[in-house]
Amino acid sequence: MHLPPDDRTLSPRTGYTRAHWETAADSLLAAVEPYATEDRALYHFPGDRQSWSGRLSDGLEGYARTLLLAAFRRDETALERYADGLAAGVSGVWPRIEDRSQPLVEAASIALALRLTRPLLWDRLDDGVRQRAAAWLGDGLTAEAWPCNWELFPVTVGGFLQEIGYEAEESRKAIDRGLGRIEEWYVGGGWYTDGDGRKYDYYNGWAMHLYPVLHAWLAQDERLLDLYGGRLSRHLEDYARLFGGDGAPMHQGRSLTYRFATTAPLWLGALTGRTPLTPGETRRLSSGALKYFLERGAVDEHGLLSLGWHGPDEAVLQGYSGPASPYWASKGFLGLLLPADHEVWTAAEEPAPAERxxxxxxxxxxxxxxxxxxxxxxxxxxxxxxxxxxxxxxxxxxxxxxxxxxxxxxxxxxxxxxxxxxxxxxxxxxxxxxxxxxxxxxxxxxxxxxxxxxxxxxxxxxxxxxxxxxxxxxxxxxxxxxxxxxxxxxxxxxxxxxxxxxxxxxxxxxxxxxxxxxxxxxxxxxxxxxxxxxxxxxxxxxxxxxxxxxxxxxxxxxxxxxxxx
Structure with a gap:
């Protein structure tokens, strides 16, 4: 990956600027394109590993998670390719969304991407494709979720479908039901447990906070944004301390192969104005994590994110980890939704808590x-x-x-x-x-x-x-x-x-x-x-x-x- 020269004036700690994030996003998107099927509905990455959901679901995962990256990048050329894949996928290629099935997870990424890029992708589709896509996503409104962060996937699907006027009442019920479930797991101080018990890890940031706050922000619902944004802001007080001076996130919890998805809640706080961190702290922490992984072999010789931590590492994988799973790291590019003149991009980096x-x-x-x-x-x-x-x-x-x-x-x-x-x-x-x-x-x-x-x-x-x-x-x-x-x-x-x-x-x-x-x-x-x-x-x-x-x-x-x- 060929990144721009470091800018040690704007970013004395990492040298990274918005240009580095854009280049990284563009490089990752370019690298995955050769692995799309001819109809562009599935992305099959190399390697012997397959998740317990099977090859077809893994291909859908490759489509959905890289689409999310294209959505954050607002890459219209890439989005045109994903529009073709969407049309083919909802015409019989993609597996149906069923109870506790992996397609429910990927439907949330697709729905969020469509909601974020509606004028660039959804509004340009033929009516027939839109109808089939809405119907495919609609199964996610009533599909049973695993009792954990999965409860937020119907919320995310419902938020988009409600916005386009599809099954408005069922969409509202899905939103209310999912948001109601996570109330059972909010323990205060900005922290959720990921389902019953005491499961605390990065899912707090890249799931439990991300989906409710983004839904409230996109719906322009100030009441919900005050509630969930307030929790996010409190969480970030602790969360910012989980990064080392070299940018490394804490090596704890599951799904660590998502790597710099750990930066998603940092960007989310800046995006919604619900953060205790200064713009310089936010970018320093986020860029530090991106740089940490890029310099330690997270991207392989094909330009693909490998299944692992630095490079390939079976120890950090779970049964649901398929070849495209690492691309939930796309969530880390949420900051690209902020305009180039936003102070999170223009302010000078400030030391991270671990450096002070x-x-x-x-x-x-x-x-x-x-x-x-x-x-x-x-x-x-x-x-x-x-x-x-x-x-x-x-x-x-x-x-x-x-x-x-x-x-x-x-x-x-x-x-x-x-x-x-x-x-x-x-x-x-x-x-x-x-x-x-x-x-x-x-x-x-x-x-x-x-x-x-x-x-x-x-x-x-x-x-x-x-x-x-x-x-x-x-x-x-x-x-x-x-x-x-x-x-x-x-x-x-x-x-x-x-x-x-x-x-x-x-x-x-x-x-x-x-x-x-x-x-x-x-x-x-x-x-x-x-x-x-x-x-x-x-x-x-x-x-x-x-x-x-x-x-x-x-x-x-x-x-x-x-x-x-």
Whole structure:
């Protein structure tokens, strides 16, 4: 991909401008065109992988997700090609939208693209094509969705069909039904769980916020825009902290192959005026993520987005991941809807939160603690509330970062009797520099955990109860890479191999951890001292004389007291 020269005056952090985004969009669109079928209704990308929905559905996915990119780019030449594909697709090529079927997902992308480009595409179609297209989309109004972000796909389809006057009452019902469902999953503070349970990840931004806010904005419904836009703005206060200084998004959750779709909520806030971020922050974060992936092999030798993270990577895929799935990254080009003279494109870049200062931020809704260090730009997420065992290890580890990926050797885990299980997570609170939770572990054990963080240093404590006396317990920390250094040191209950055994009652294990990219970090013992008294109280003193005392119990949970000496 041949990008324009960097502009270090307008964009001192990334060098990227609107021209870089336009070029990236154009290059991605040009690269997919050879893989369209002759009638342009399906896009079949190379490779052996097929999603569980089958080849026909995968081809539809290729059409719909790249159409979305053409819509954000407002590329009239490309849209003419997609108009031809639409005409063929709704004339019998595309599979019908049925209950809980993948075509419902792709119908939402198609409907959104048609709504965004109505004068350029929809209004130029023959009446017969419009009627068949509306009828094909119409099945999405009543198709049963999976009980998660899928509930918003009928909303998106209904928004377009209502606008063109097709099945207005059914469209309204679909909109109301879907928006009603997500109210059940809004937990406050700008956060949704993606369906029942405690599934917190990037779907908050590229689905749970994106579709309602865009619908309200396109419908010019100020009441809905105030509601959903207000939630988006609050979410962005936390969300902006999930990006590393190198532009990397947090490596947590599922569907990570969508890569820079992580930028969609950032652009959405600027587009609708519902954001706490300055224009310079918004572009710096967004361009940083795009640059991060483009410089690390996300686009292959054919100009296609591969199934993976940097390059191909099976570890980040799910059963629904087909060859065209990565093109939901198209959502990251939402910012191209903003005109070239918008201040988000003309303002000078400003530092991202991870670049400004060291920070430890409590995020109450998911019960997360975010820890960032400006010297190396690393962000760490201490997870004491998010869980979805279907996609473990990307939900259930104790910690994630912008520089590491979950390792098959069970990094950031408590292994009770060699069992790394962490299920039934119960949040026990977050506060000033700490987060705590309880979970079920192997051999019927219960583990109450707390992490205290300052700078790049972590104090991790785990109280193991319910296991037979003499059960081995092993604590693991960060998985090191060539770019970062990982440390884990025993403090209490552990030998030099970070292994201990349970006693007759609840047993406390304490360790010091650190993940850093600093070339010569200060020794851990100079940054923190930790003592455990006879009653199990943990006394922590940081190098700035800030003192913290922690008590863990199997019943009451955790008590934290903070004071300055």
């Amino acid at each position: 200062t060291d920070a430890v931020t409590a995020v109450a809704a998911p019960n997360w603690l975010l820890q960032s260090t400006s010297a190396d730009g690393l962000v760490r997420l201490h997870n004491h509330g998010s869980e979805d065992v279907r996609y473990d290890p990307y939900y259930t580890r104790l910690a994630y970062s912008t520089a590491t990926a979950p390792a098959p050797t069970y990094d950031n885990s408590v292994l009770v009797g060699d069992d790394p299980s962490r299920t039934d997570i119960v949040p026990l609170g977050v506060g000033d520099g700490w987060a705590a939770s309880r979970h079920s572990a192997g051999d019927g054990a219960r583990v109450t955990s707390v992490v205290l963080a300052r700078g790049a240093v972590e104090v991790r404590a785990h109280l193991v109860a319910g296991a037979a006396q003499g059960t081995p317990v092993r604590i693991t920390g960060w998985a090191a890479t060539d770019e970062v250094r990982a440390e884990l040191r025993p403090v209490a209950g552990l030998d030099d191999e970070l292994t201990g055994t349970t006693e007759a009652g609840p047993t406390l294990f304490v360790a010091l951890a650190r993940l850093t990219a600093e070339p010569e970090p200060a020794p851990l013992q100079e940054l923190v001292t930790v003592d455990v008294d006879a009653d199990g109280g943990i006394h922590v003193r940081w190098s700035d004389d800030r003192a913290v005392r922690v008590w863990l119990t199997d019943g009451d949970g955790v008590r934290v007291e903070t004071a300055s000496a």
